[in-house]
Every structure is written in structure tokens, then in C-alpha cells.
Amino acid sequence: xxxxxxxxxxxxxxxxxxxxxxxxxxxxxxxxxxxxxxxxxxxxxxxxxxxxxxxxxxxxxxxxxxxxxxxxxxxxxxxxxxxxxxxxxxxxxxxxxxxxxxxxxxxxxxxxxxxxxxxxxxxxxxxxxxxxxxxxxxxxxxxxxxxxxxxxxxxxxxxxxxxxxxxxxxxxxxxxxxxxxxxxxxxxxxxxxxxxxxxxxxxxxxxxxxxxxxxxxxxxxxxxxxxxxxxxxxxxxxxxxxxxxxxxxxxxxxxxxxxxxxxxxxxxxxxxxxxxxxxxxxxxxxxxxxxxxxxxxxxxxxxxxxxxxxxxxxxxxxxxxxxxxxxxxxxxxxxxxxxxxxxxxxxxxxxxxxxxxxxxxxxxxxxxxxxxxxxxxxxxxxxxxxxxxxxxxxxxxxxxxxxxxxxxxxxxxxxxxxxxxxxxxxxxxxxxxxxxxxxxxxxxxxxxxxxxxxxxxxxxxxxxxxxxxxxxxxxxxxxxxxxxxxxxxxxxxxxxxxxxxxxxxxxxxxxxxxxxxxxxxxxxxxxxxxxxxxxxxxxxxxxxxxxxxxxxxxxxxxxxxxxxxxxxxxxxxxxxxxxxxxxxxxxxxxxxxxxxxxxxxxxxxxxxxxxxxxxxxxxxxxxxxxxxxxxxxxxxxxxxxxxxxxxxxxxxxxxxxxxxxxxxxxxxxxxxxxxxxxxxxxx
Numbered sequence: 001x002x003x004x005x006x007x008x009x010x011x012x013x014x015x016x017x018x019x020x021x022x023x024x025x026x027x028x029x030x031x032x033x034x035x036x037x038x039x040x041x042x043x044x045x046x047x048x049x050x051x052x053x054x055x056x057x058x059x060x061x062x063x064x065x066x067x068x069x070x071x072x073x074x075x076x077x078x079x080x081x082x083x084x085x086x087x088x089x090x091x092x093x094x095x096x097x098x099x100x101x102x103x104x105x106x107x108x109x110x111x112x113x114x115x116x117x118x119x120x121x122x123x124x125x126x127x128x129x130x131x132x133x134x135x136x137x138x139x140x141x142x143x144x145x146x147x148x149x150x151x152x153x154x155x156x157x158x159x160x161x162x163x164x165x166x167x168x169x170x171x172x173x174x175x176x177x178x179x180x181x182x183x184x185x186x187x188x189x190x191x192x193x194x195x196x197x198x199x200x201x202x203x204x205x206x207x208x209x210x211x212x213x214x215x216x217x218x219x220x221x222x223x224x225x226x227x228x229x230x231x232x233x234x235x236x237x238x239x240x241x242x243x244x245x246x247x248x249x250x251x252x253x254x255x256x257x258x259x260x261x262x263x264x265x266x267x268x269x270x271x272x273x274x275x276x277x278x279x280x281x282x283x284x285x286x287x288x289x290x291x292x293x294x295x296x297x298x299x300x301x302x303x304x305x306x307x308x309x310x311x312x313x314x315x316x317x318x319x320x321x322x323x324x325x326x327x328x329x330x331x332x333x334x335x336x337x338x339x340x341x342x343x344x345x346x347x348x349x350x351x352x353x354x355x356x357x358x359x360x361x362x363x364x365x366x367x368x369x370x371x372x373x374x375x376x377x378x379x380x381x382x383x384x385x386x387x388x389x390x391x392x393x394x395x396x397x398x399x400x401x402x403x404x405x406x407x408x409x410x411x412x413x414x415x416x417x418x419x420x421x422x423x424x425x426x427x428x429x430x431x432x433x434x435x436x437x438x439x440x441x442x443x444x445x446x447x448x449x450x451x452x453x454x455x456x457x458x459x460x461x462x463x464x465x466x467x468x469x470x471x472x473x474x475x476x477x478x479x480x481x482x483x484x485x486x487x488x489x490x491x492x493x494x495x496x497x498x499x500x501x502x503x504x505x506x507x508x509x510x511x512x513x514x515x516x517x518x519x520x521x522x523x524x525x526x527x528x529x530x531x532x533x534x535x536x537x538x539x540x541x542x543x544x545x546x547x548x549x550x551x552x553x554x555x556x557x558x559x560x561x562x563x564x565x566x567x568x569x570x571x572x573x574x575x576x577x578x579x580x581x582x583x584x585x586x587x588x589x590x591x592x593x594x595x596x597x598x599x600x601x602x603x604x605x606x607x608x609x610x611x612x613x614x615x616x617x618x619x620x621x622x623x624x625x626x627x628x629x630x631x632x633x634x635x636x637x638x639x640x641x642x643x644x645x646x647x648x649x650x651x652x653x654x655x656x657x658x659x660x661x662x663x664x665x666x667x668x669x670x671x672x673x674x675x676x677x678x679x680x681x682x683x
Contacts, residue, residue, distance in 0.1 A: 184223035366444035432462035
């Protein structure tokens with residue numbers, strides 16, 4: 001047995017019983033080599049035992065092999081360390097390994113000592129090993145990195161200042177930028193986040209104006225500011241970073257993160273301010289430093305994104321990310337425009353066609369959606385055929401080489417032992433999703449036969465509740481409501497989310513058939529069982545609104561606002577419902593304005609704001625707001641409101657054009673038909 005073999009065989013120590021590991025598995029694997037690997041790293045070709053052999057001259061001798069420093073005493077000491085570990089004497093094992101590491105100045109031995117300490121749960125000892133490592137090998141950046149990671153793991157972020165400064169000074173420019181970019185994540189993990197933010201701010205100051213780190217430092221500080229609820233400062237730093245390098249993605253991604261945070265309301269809560277700790281509950285809130293109204297934040301962030309996208313070589317992935325943020329904000333028309341621009345550069349991306357088709361469906365443009373989805377389907381089918389051919393070729397090659405792999409005539413998939421170029425399991429899911437969306441497009445076109453045809457093509461193994469829901473909807477449209485309800489009730493729902501989906505599908509079937517009372521009873525029963533479910537409360541409130549049970553609607557929406565004071569949808573629904581009935585307009589305006597501040601880009605909330613202004617007689621302001629909402633989302637009811645406001649503002653021709661355009665897209669909308677009838681606008 002060679003020396004290397006002996007070390008490898010004894011290289012895997014056991015953890016002392018009952019003692020938790022200090023490091024998670026992922027971190028341990030990232031930082032440390034497995035036991036015994038130090039010898040392979042130092043020198044994989046140790047001289048064999050036994051008599052020397054006669055050398056032969058090879059055509060290509062390769063690189064010169066340096067002999068290992070491993071000698072008998074060192075081997076004996078390492079074996080003692082591993083035996084001590086096997087006997088659950090982790091402390092002795094660490095000391096033996098650490099002594100060997102210091103004497104030989106070997107990174108791999110230090111790593112092994114650190115691994116033993118970490119697996120034994122000895123956090124302080126692991127930290128002392130990294131410091132001994134640094135003293136022995138002052139130029140080891142690995143020792144510095146591990147010490148910093150351990151300090152963060154132990155929630156001792158304040159102690160990272162000195163090793164971070166040293167590591168930054170020793171790193172290459174590329175490494176330095178990457179390290180700087182990791183600081184916001186470390187700040188988020190700290191228990192005392194404000195203290196960590198201030199420490200990292202001071203650490204970053206010398207790198208703000210350096211040519212190779214100016215962008216990374218500004219973006220890192222911007223992300224720290226965003227973590228602290230200071231999006232205005234974050235965007236200022238993103239703007240500065242973009243001025244230093246217009247082609248950099250980092251400032252753009254920071255701006256998109258600010259837009260995302262606006263969409264979920266977090267900066268708005270910061271912008272609303274906070275009371276002093278000792279202030280009474282009735283005291284007014286004071287604005288938080290570094291905040292601004294969400295409308296301003298969104299506009300400023302979009303300047304950064306659009307400035308980057310105006311470049312001819314802008315990465316299409318940024319357009320995809322931008323479209324995703326816009327869709328989250330319900331700005332679907334804007335999102336569709338970005339996806340179409342991305343497709344001009346990458347027309348063979350099925351994911352882009354799929355996303356565009358979904359948006360067109362949401363915008364009630366089933367003809368365009370059908371074309372988009374068929375493009376996605378063609379590309380996916382083509383890719384699946386290429387993958388199947390590749391797997392078949394791999395299997396055939398393996399069989400020809402004696403691997404024993406076979407491919408049957410009735411199945412393009414090789415047997416389980418064959419390697420696969422692309423995971424086959426992902427293809428049916430994507431294909432089924434496209435087929436489902438094509439069925440929805442057919443349903444929107446009132447082509448029930450085509451919808452049923454697409455649904456029939458869905459693999460039964462992939463027929464989830466969405467497929468069942470659409471089948472039930474088709475049955476209901478054929479006058480078979482009882483059969484549709486039976487289909488939904490019989491479907492499997494193993495999770496709470498699936499059970500909710502079943503319930504809401506049943507409610508929607510009843511609403512589509514104008515059975516509002518039955519739908520309300522179903523929701524009321526569900527809310528009695530789970531009285532604090534905000535989504536179900538909202539659904540019942542909307543049914544009460546259609547039933548003209550305004551007191552019940554208001555009670556439910558105010559219940560939501562007790563549970564979630566910043567729920568923009570509840571604020572918007574209550575304000576709009578009051579305004580639509582010309583009731584308590586001042587209160588309605590205040591509610592909708594608050595909803596708009598929480599979700600400034602949501603076109604439905606902008607529509608509500610415009611509609612309140614219309615009810616208050618401010619026709620010019622109303623038309624401006626409603627035009628803004630309609631440009632972001634071509635929704636039929638927004639178009640009806642815009643037509644009303646333009647007509648009242650004396651712009652009859654423009655109003656008629658808007659109403660006729662909307663009628664071409666959705667001629668069956670009741671609100672639109674009533675508006676055109678009242679204004680005497682012919683289709």
C-alpha cells in the first residue's frame with residue numbers, strides 16, 4: 001500500500017456524537033477539501049514503493065514532477081490525527097493537524113484542521129485556526145476569505161473589518177469587484193444590520209473613486225441602502241455608477257430591484273415614514289430619510305433602465321427582466337413591447353414567445369396570443385426532436401462501444417442507464433403549458449372546438465387543475481353547469497393552494513352563469529372557516545359589490561385593511577366603488593390616492609384615480625390619468641372610462657375613436673356597450 005493510499009483510507013474522520021456541525025454542508029464543501037485530498041493537491045504522483053524501475057524514454061515526457069515533501073514523521077503525525085478523530089478526540093486531532101500545517105506551511109493541512117474543528121462544532125477553535133493560518137502564511141487570500149466567512153457565520157460582522165481590508169488590498173481587480181459585490185448579502189445576514197451597513201460603508205469609501213472598483217462600490221453601497229429602506233439613495237448611487245460605465249449591467253439590475261420593491265410596496269412603507277419610538281400613536285409620521293413617493297422612484301429607476309436599453313448592444317436579458325417587472329406592476333402593454341423588442345434580437349427563444357402569448361391573453365387579444373403561442377410551440381417541438389435525436393445517438397454510440405445500451409423501435413428514449421443530453425422531464429411540462437394557453441386563446445375566441453382539441457393533446461400526466469378548470473369552463477358554456485361543477489369537485493387537490501384554486505374555480509363558474517347568490521354563499525362558508533384569509537375576503541367583497549350589498553362589501557374590505565393596512569387592492573376597490581356610485585367622493589379620493597402611492601404603476605389604480613377625478617368634475621385631469629392607465633394596459637373598461645372623460649372634456653372625436661378601438665377588441669363588454677349607448681357612439 002502506497003503512502004497516498006494510506007492517507008486516503010484514513011482521511012474521513014467521524015463527528016463526535018451529539019455535537020452539531022458549525023458550518024452548513026454547502027459552506028463546508030465550498031471552503032474545504034475532502035479529507036485526504038491535501039496529498040493529491042500537493043502532489044498527485046508520489047514515488048511508488050518497492051525497487052526502482054528502469055526508466056524508459058517516452059515520446060512526450062510531460063511536465064517535470066516535483067517530489068512530495070511527505071516524509072515518515074509527517075505521515076505518522078497525520079495518521080495519529082486521523083486516528084484521534086476516529087476515537088472522537090477531535091481536539092487532539094485538530095492540534096496534531098494544526099502543528100503539521102504550521103510546520104510545513106501547507107494550505108491543505110490548514111483546511112483539514114479547520115474542517116475537523118468545524119465538524120466538531122468548535123466555532124472559536126475554527127476561527128483561531130484561520131488566524132494561525134494567516135500568521136503562518138501572510139499572503140494566503142484563502143485564509144482571509146475563510147476567516148471572513150466564519151465571522152459572518154458566527155454573526156461577528158464587526159470583526160470582519162480588518163480581514164476585509166487586507167483581502168481587498170491583496171485581491172486582483174476582478175476579485176476585488178466580486179468581493180465588494182458580495183457585501184450587501186453579508187449585511188443582510190448580520191443581526192445588527194445598521195451597524196454592518198455603516199461598517200461596510202466606511203470600508204467602501206476608498207474604492208468609490210478607483211477606476212476598477214467605482215461601479216461595484218457604488219452599486220454595493222446602493223444595495224445596502226435599498227436593504228435599509230432608502231431607495232432614493234440607492235438610485236442616486238445607481239445613476240452615479242451608470243455615469244462611470246454606461247455598459248455595466250450592475251446599475252441597471254439595482255434599478256430593476258428598486259422597481260420590484262416599489263411593486264411589493266416596501267419603499268412606500270418607508271416613504272410613509274415612521275414615528276419616533278417615544279411618540280404617541282396619534283403623532284404624525286415623519287418621512288424616512290432617503291425615501292420619496294413611489295411614483296418618483298419608479299420614474300427615476302426607469303430612466304436608468306431605459307438609458308441602458310437605448311444602447312445598440314444592450315443585453316436582451318435586461319429587456320426580459322424589465323418586462324417581468326412591468327408585468328408585476330400590471331403594465332402589460334409596456335411589458336409586451338419590451339418582449340417584442342427582445343424577440344427582434346433573439347427570435348428563437350421560446351420562453352419569450354410564451355411570455356408574450358400569456359400577456360396577450362391577459363390583454364384579451366386571443367388572435368395575437370394564438371400566433372405567439374404557436375411560435376413557442378414550434379420552437380419547443382423542434383428542440384424536443386433535437387434532444388430525442390441526441391439521446392438516441394448517445395445511446396447508439398454507447399451500445400456500439402459495448403455499453404449494453406439499447407433503443408427500442410417504439411420509444412425514442414434510451415434505457416435508464418443511458419446518459420441524456422437534456423433532461424427529458426422538463427419537455428412535457430413546457431409543452432403542456434403551451435397547449436393549455438392555446439386552449440385558453442381558443443376559448444377567448446369562442447372557438448370551443450379548438451379549445452377542446454388543444455386540451456385533448458395535453459399529456460394526462462400533466463393535466464393539472466388548470467386543465468380541469470378550463471374543461472369545466474367549456475362544459476359550462478355548453479349549458480352543462482352541473483357537469484362542470486361535478487368535474488371540479490371531483491378533481492384532486494392535495495395542498496391548501498390547490499384547494500383554494502378549486503374553490504375559486506367553482507366560484508368563477510357560478511359568476512359566469514350569473515349565479516351571484518350561490519357564489520357568495522360558497523365564499524361566505526369558506527370565510528367562516530378561515531376568517532382572516534385576505535384573498536377570500538376580497539373575493540366575497542367583489543361579489544357583494546356586484547350584488548349591490550355595499551355595506552357588506554365595505555365591511556369586508558375594511559376587515560382586510562385591519563389585517564393589512566397597506567393592502568392597495570382593498571383601498572382601491574373601496575375607493576372606486578364609492579366613486580362609481582357618486583358617494584363620499586372626498587373619502588374615495590383619499591383611499592385611491594393612498595392605493596396609488598402604494599402601487600403607483602398599477603394601471604387599474606391609476607384608472608380608479610382618474611375615475612374619482614371624473615366624478616368630481618375634473619375632466620381634464622381625469623382624461624390625463626385615464627390615458628396614462630390605458631397606455632399601460634389596453635383594458636376595455638379603462639377605455640370606457642377614458643371615453644367618458646374625453647367626451648365630458650369636449651373631445652368627442654377622440655372619445656369616439658377610443659371607444660370604437662376598444663369595441664373591436666372586446667365587443668361583448670357590458671360597461672363598454674353601456675357607455676357607447678349612452679354617448680350614442682356607433683361601433
